[in-house]
Amino acid sequence: MLFPISSLRESSELSLKDKFYHLSWMYIIFIVLLSCTGFFILYSAAGGSFQPYASKQIIRFCIFFVFMIGIALTDIRFWYKNAYLIYLAVLVLLIWVQIAGHVGMGAQRWINLGFMQLQPSEFMKIALVLALSRYLSFGSLQETQSMSYIVLPTLMVAIPAALVFKQPDLGTTVLLILGAVILYFLAGIQMWKFIAVGVAGLSIIPIGWHFLHDYQKNRVLIFLNPESDPSDKGYHILQSKITFGSGGIFGKGYLKGTQSGLNFLPEKHTDFIFTVFAEEFGLVGCLSLLVLFLCIIFYGFVIAFRSANLFGRLLVLGLSTNLFLYVFINIAMVLGLIPVVGVPLPMISYGGSIMLTLMISFGLIECVNVHNSVQIGRRIAYDY
């Protein structure tokens, strides 16, 4: 036993009714608002039809919404206790995908559950944040800043990152590593270590380049010079910018997009959904959507600051920052600021796995909010 139950009981035994009362309804309203925007734009992407995207997305949202509330009402200590277990379970799934996973789109990413395609790399994003939050929440600042402290968490990142990279899924790999780096940074690891790793990283780029798949190399090359091949790969970036730019300040109006109707973008309902939105709602719409995203992200920060326990704090900050990374990478990608890496726009892009991941994240964030007065940690055990 790491901590005696008795000491926790006095501060944390909330009834279900109390927990419900402690849910941040403001946060939930933001999420529902964002999802509805997604439904509207998927309706448009299908050429003004609920089929095939919007209808499925709405049903999924309703199911996952129940999940989210369920996770939020679960005792936070359950998540703390089982953080490593969950991490290990997802890691096993990830390895399983490598061996027996369903081959789709030239990449091994999914396990076919029959009713749904399970993408373990998506869940790894949450599992890793859970496990790292637990690990990084113990130990004093001095301990944290010691060299030996970061060996284990680095392995916790490196193993899944390597597996996901091999799938190959560059976007998720980048998200996993960036998410972990942010958590390290938050936990107080010294700046010079980041700089050292950064320099080392830059120096192995030429070697890493060698291991990239041809299509990944192509994407980077075309990003650097999109006009070089306007007919094929660069064509998508160019068309994405044209669609985006032609929206202007106020857009062409809902369901009146001309570019998106012409099927020049292969993934207009997934990775390039934002261009469909931008064409129809213009700069005003884009800014509004961005503000909505930032509201959700920074509301997470507020929840983090309210949390009495370090685990909860790190967990919420980690998940919120992950959400930001999604949003930033996706939008920067369709705006032609970074290479096309295949990251969807949270709650707007069509897709079941990603929506489930996000709803679990939101559930955990709400869970921290509900249990913000609960004390967790080894320190307490020692004090006792």
Next chain:
Amino acid sequence: MAAHEGDKTKMISRRAVLIAGGELALSGVLVGQMYNLQVLKYDKYKTLAEKNRISTRYLAPPRGLITDRFGTLMARNDQNFRVLVVSEQTDGNLNITLDTLNKILPLSEHEIQRVRREVRRSRSYTPVIIRENLSWEEMARIQLNSPDLPGIIIDEGLSRYYPFAEQAGHLLGFVGPVSDKELEKPNATRLWKLPGFKIGKEGIELQHNDELCGKEGSQQVEVNAFGRVIREIERDEGEPGKTLPLTIDARLQKTAFEAFKDHSGSAVLMNIHTGEVLAFVSTPCYNPNSFNLGISQNEWDQLINNEKNPLLNKTIYGLYSPGSTFKMIVALAALEAGVITPSTEIDCSGYIMNGNQRFHCWKHTGHGKLTLKEAIMHSCDIYFYEIARRTGIDKISAMARRFGLGDSTDIGLPGEKSGFIPTRKWKETIRGEQWLQGDTFNVGIGQGDVLVTPLQLAVMVATIANDGVKVRPKLVMDDKPPVKETLNISKQHLRLVREGMIDVVNHPKGTAKVARVNIDGQKIAGKTGTVQVRRVSMKEREEGERKDLTWKEKNHALFVAYGPIDKPKYAVSVVVEHGESGGAVAGPIARKIFEECLKLDPCSPKENS
């Protein structure tokens, strides 16, 4: 909370603020790029967006050709120029563009309204046809003024052309634009929705539309704001429609059509062994090319107001009483029933009494004593009243049905009429009246309620000539064996009837001496029919034939024939509406057809090899 944990908490808060700041800064970058693309470079991308249009266009494959049995083209595709408008490229004002075009190419109010209606109905980037079949000059004038005509494009297309025009109009039918109702048909394909796509509307063009249409092709193109194709990304040519060879001999079709001169009527010439139809004429006929080129109001009015009904395909839609051509059926029924023998004689005194009702022979003075063969030769009515009375209606209708009368022939044309053979049961159940002996008398000479199509008459005479084997007529050449049905009629009876028909044409006293043919010793046999279309009163009968009858009041003239007589091969039926006399009017038409047919002999092995 322990002190050192407090340090860590402070550190996390500090760094969280740093991260939040970083996130805001990165969001700022996104906003900057959004502003850059949507505000600063808006004009550039707006123009690019307008220029960049990738669209999939479906390509209409050329329609299948239709040929006669020897490969002579009966329907072909000619290249033409057409002018179209793409509404979204007209600078937002379709009316101005149409007005400008009107000055260069005068358009009728009707045309302008049709274009407006079609533009409203279709997507803004779909081209709508304004006019087809432009002359070279008109095309050049539009091209020259193209800068003033935004959204107007000239396109090269194919239009259907029928070299034989009226001569094969009813047979081939014509093509026309797809109507909304037709789009709901189960066999409607994507092709049908193409602007200006035409489908078969009548005849062979309708019946074999699916084979003639072919499979659509598609083209992925990038087009600019003016509708000009910048480049083609992908192209699939589809499959052109199949060439359809008909059993028709175009030369005989022409001969048969021209033999009618100004008469209104129908003629069918067929091979009695294979069912192949060699000539299929209904006259007068519309010019199918007029429908393709856009028929003028004047021409249309003439078509619908013509009392000779040029829009009706009389060969399969025209219903006529067979008159005396029905006497062979009555004779065969009587022979089979055993009520007469070949040597049975009946005395014709010019009339016969049925109760107190008097039935007349066409020859008032009477024919005297006649055997069956002689009765056919003279077409004596009294003989057939008498044997019809002896045989009874049930056996006569049954015999008629065996010959296919009252049933469609399944020649493979849309909506063929089946004609009508009256029965006792029909009259009792449908009309609620009792079958009277007088009715049997009328049926005995092919009048009354008996109705047949000219095509059915051709099949009937072909079956008699083919020794009682009925062959289904066909219009399209195929490798399938002919569909045959043996009627189980005594060959002896058939020979007797044929001998009578030979005498009709070749005996000095026959009723159709004018139809006599002698091509290298090959002769034909036939039977006349003259059908009353009005009741003849007692008074008229006594005063003799009236000369002041209007066209509509005159008798129909019919003639059925087969030949050569020693080895029958071809059969023909001719119906001349209100032609007055089967022998004198329909006979010579059949003769002309047969003379040409026996000369050419299109079904001889030599010709087909």
